Amino acid sequence: MELSSNGNIPAPLAYSPEEVAERRRAMNRAASKKWKAANPDYKKDYYNNNKESFKARKKVHYQNNKEAYKARDKAYKKNKSDETWGKVYKNLGTTCSCPTCTWPSTLALEIDHIIPAKKGLYKDAPRTGVDLRKYIIKNNCWNDFQLLCANCNKLKHRNGGICNCGDPTRKSR
Numbered sequence: 739m740e741l742s743s744n745g746n747i748p749a750p751l752a753y754s755p756e757e758v759a760e761r762r763r764a765m766n767r768a769a770s771k772k773w774k775a776a777n778p779d780y781k782k783d784y785y786n787n788n789k790e791s792f793k794a795r796k797k798v799h800y801q802n803n804k805e806a807y808k809a810r811d812k813a814y815k816k817n818k819s820d821e822t823w824g825k826v827y828k829n830l831g832t833t834c835s836c837p838t839c840t841w842p843s844t845l846a847l848e849i850d851h852i853i854p855a856k857k858g859l860y861k862d863a864p865r866t867g868v869d870l871r872k873y874i875i876k877n878n879c880w881n882d883f884q885l886l887c888a889n890c891n892k893l894k895h896r897n898g899g900i901c902n903c904g905d906p907t908r909k910s911r
């Protein structure tokens with residue numbers, strides 16, 4: 739190594755504090771990457787060896803943030819609900835399938851098994867709600883379903899499979 743004119747070892751290059759910090763971070767990142775490659779199961783083992791304490795901490799965290807968790811859950815469900823209804827409307831339209839019904843709102847629409855589930859193919863499938871919508875989407879079996887408004891759906895089931903809501907001679911029971 740070349741000595742400086744006064745005989746001392748040359749001072750190292752001067753780095754600004756930011757540069758020093760950045761170089762240190764880069765070294766740490768490299769070291770950590772290398773270490774992880776050499777110990778691929780460390781994280782998993784660590785979790786398994788401390789499972790109970792992780793679970794306990796998670797529980798405390800949940801208790802302390804219950805409202806936030808609930809809000810997140812609710813938002814997630816709402817989102818899933820909207821998403822699945824969107825696909826239903828795209829495939830089954832946005833009006834009641836009963837030919838004589840004039841109900842105007844999508845909000846009362848229900849998914850009707852054209853052939854009643856208990857007699858048909860869908861005995862073991864979910865009957866209602868988001869689970870039914872997910873089922874139909876997954877199995878792409880739109881032809882077996884239609885949308886009916888809540889009234890027509892009810893009338894169909896109580897009137898032996900025919901709605902008949904537009905028939906003025908229809909007697910109530």
Ligand SMILES: [Zn+2]
Pocket residue numbers: 834835836839840841886887888889890891
């Ligand atoms: Zn209707």
Ligand SMILES: [Zn+2]
Pocket residue numbers: 836837838839889890893901902903904
């Ligand atoms: Zn009807």
